[in-house]
Amino acid sequence: MIKTVIFDMDGVIVDTEPVHRYAYFQHFDELEISVTDDLFATFTGNSTRNVFQKLKHAFGLDHDVEDLIQRKRNIFNDAFDTKKDLHLIEGVEDLIKDLYQNGIQLIVASSASKVTIERVFNRFKLHQYFSDIVSGEDFPKSKPHPAIFEHAASLAIGKKDECIVIEDSTNGIEASYAAGIFCVGYRSANTKLQDLSKADVIINHFNELNAEKIKNLK
Structure with missing residues (x-):
């Protein structure tokens, strides 16, 4: 049983997936990287840390992973607080x-x-x-x-x-x-x-x- x-x-x-997606793609725009829908779909179920570890490798980003995580979370938190629905x-x-x-x-x-x-x-x-x-x-x-x-x-x-x-x-x-x-x-x-x-x-x-x-x- x-x-x-x-x-x-x-x-x-x-x-929360739409809020996460919004935060990620706002951040991708800031980083000037192009993440396709197909690539983004492979991240579902991954932690934010693992996502940025993969993106750092894929796009050769110079940023520290912890800084990338924090920026995305800041965008997410702002959206979370203002999203009424x-x-x-x-x-x-x-x-x-x-x-x-x-x-x-x-x-x-x-x-x-x-x-x-x-x-x-x-x-x-x-x-x-x-x-x-x-x-x-x-x-x-x-x-x-x-x-x-x-x-x-x-x-x-x-x-x-x-x-x-x-x-x-x-x-x-x-x-x-x-x-x-x-x-x-x-x-x-x-x-x-x-x-x-x-x-x-x-x-x-x-x-x-x-x-x-x-x-x-x-």
């Missing part, structure tokens, strides 16, 4: 509350920074439902490396095979697969360029899930 659900955050709990993914709040009320442990394991996770959790009052928050900034390698999910599973109240991951990106699903954790792939408008084929189950809306169904997955 499933005892723990490990949620990705961006694109699964909250739709930032909202939770449709149906996910009801699912989170249902899982919590039925005694299922909830963990978030996101490539986002701790600061960004805190901003989202504070804005939408999510702390009360989640036992643990795991940030990708604590790991040297981003998804698809499995480290973040392996660590999240180590915090679970049960065994690894009593956990599931909910993800919306190719890299996240690859990470869950590599960690040997059952994965629910969430297909949304923002994931049309993502390959969800390695997910064990694919959903198109969170109303397809509830505590009873999740407990008996596998």
